[in-house]
Amino acid sequence: MLVIDGAYGEGGGQVLRTSLSLSVVTGKPFRIVNIRANRPKPGLQPQHLACVKAVAYLSEAEVKGDELGSQEIVFIPKKLPERCNYSFDIGTAGSTLLLFQTVVYPLSLNKGGEVVIKGGTHVPFSPCYHYVKEVFLPMAKLFGLEVDLYLEAYGFYSAGGGKIRAFIKPWEEFFLPALPEYFIPENIIIYSVSSERLPVHIVERQLKGVLSELPNCENLTVYKERVKSRSDGTFVFLKALNKEKVLYAGFTELGKRGYPAEEVGKKVAREWKNFLSTKTQFEEHLADQILIPISLALLKLRSAKIFRFSVAKVTKHLLTQAWLIPKFLPELKITIEGKEGEKGYVNLYRE
Ligand SMILES: Nc1ncnc2c1ncn2[C@@H]1O[C@H](COP(=O)(O)OP(=O)(O)OP(=O)(O)O)[C@@H](O)[C@H]1O
Structure with missing residues (x-):
């Protein structure tokens, strides 16, 4: 049985979630030790137990150690998943999107399905709904994975x-697209959103903050929205599409008490400008x-043996x-050129 060290690299929930997804996809059992060893509450x-x-539910798995606080599971x-409809409730503000990203591969590589997930939709340390809908899924579609995703209620911490509700199509065709050399923007969309529970001026101030960092920016569309939610919450999300309409990039900043709304907006705009300055994809x-989608496409697409892309920053999550x-997936080799924290290149090879 594969033994995975959950303390490796970032040492967070991602090691567990990726292992769960790929275990069902490949049928390989695993034991993971040191789960989230590098987090303050390991x-x-x-959220992780819900994953x-x-x-386990969709693969009728035998599981040992699936309890809150557990640092080891088998x-x-x-x-393979057989049903068409699934409904999961995390029970806290834990990220629905991270749970979605865990079940999407086992489901798409079989019959697909409709999945409803309750929990957080815009919460710290995770991709928010807008990021998954507007950036991750359009990018994953380039490799053949198709999902229609909808937000039915906002969930803040x-x-x-x-x-969220996802309609996952069976993933039957696999592609490895040719990508433009680096990201040259065609247009930008900015969402400034806050809970209705908060004062009206927040969305305006967040927006003012973003725009102050992007003077003379053309092809810019702005959405402002105040939304129903159980907890106070605010965020700014910036999505960009590149000139060839192939690459997407997204930047999110969540607001919180004591963090001025203008600064929330400025942070997003600065991250976007930093990304552009790296001239990466x-x-x-x-x-x-x-x-994961690139790895699966490379394995299934027998005509190609290599895929390479550039990244603005090599992170521990990536490593x-x-x-x-x-x-x-031992037929795959993945190498990274570049140091952690700097711009780099990722190479995937199929043997
Ligand atoms: N602002 C963001 N925009 C998009 N994705 C994000 C953002 N922040 C974090 N992520 C993604 O969320 C994931 C978080 O993985 P991590 O292992 O830290 O998960 P976790 O289960 O929340 O961890 P933890 O163990 O810290 O509770 C990573 O894939 C990371 O890229």
Whole structure:
């Protein structure tokens, strides 16, 4: 049985989630030790336990150690997902999007399905709904993965109460697209959103902050929205599409008490400008998340043997994924050129 060290690299929930997904996809059982060893509260927290239970449910897996706080589990998948409809409730503001990214590969590589997930939709340390809908999924579609994703309720920290619905299509065709050399923007969309519970001026001030950092920016569209939610919450999301309409990039900043709304907006705009200055293809968060769809496409598409992309910043999350994915998919080799924290290149090879 594969033994995975959950303390490797970033040492967070990602090692567990990627292992769960790829275990069902490949039918390989695994044991993971030191789960989230590098986090202040190690072991399974509600979001991670919900991922274990969800993937166990869809693969009728035998699981040992699936309890809150557990730092070790054994996971033995028994079946491929058979049902068409699934509903999961994290029970806290834990990220619905991270749970979605865990179940999407086992489901898409079989019959697809409709999945409803309740929990957080715009919460710290995770991709928010807008990022997954507007950046991750359009990018994943380039490799053949197709999902229609909808937001039915916003869920902010700490009460959660959010809901997403995904229609996952069976992933039958695999592609490895030719990508433009680096990101030259065609247009930008900015979302400034806050809970209705907060004063009206927040969305305006967030927007003012973004725009102050982007003078003379052309092809810019702005959406302002105040939304129903159980907890106070605000965010700015900037999405960019490149000239050839192939690459997407996204930047999110969540507001919180004591963090001036203008600064929330400025932070997003600065991240976007930093990304552009690197002259790369993918921003840092996309790189670690898109590595699974690229790996699966490269394995299935027998005509290609290599795929390479550039990334604005080599992160621990990316290094961790590059180490972990080939453990489940040993035909693949993934190498990273560049130092952590700097611009780099990712090479995937199929042997
Ligand atoms: N602002 C952001 N935009 C898009 N994706 C993000 C953003 N922040 C974090 N992510 C992604 O969220 C994922 C978080 O993985 P991590 O292992 O830290 O998960 P976790 O389960 O939340 O961890 P933890 O163990 O810290 O509780 C990574 O894929 C990372 O790229």
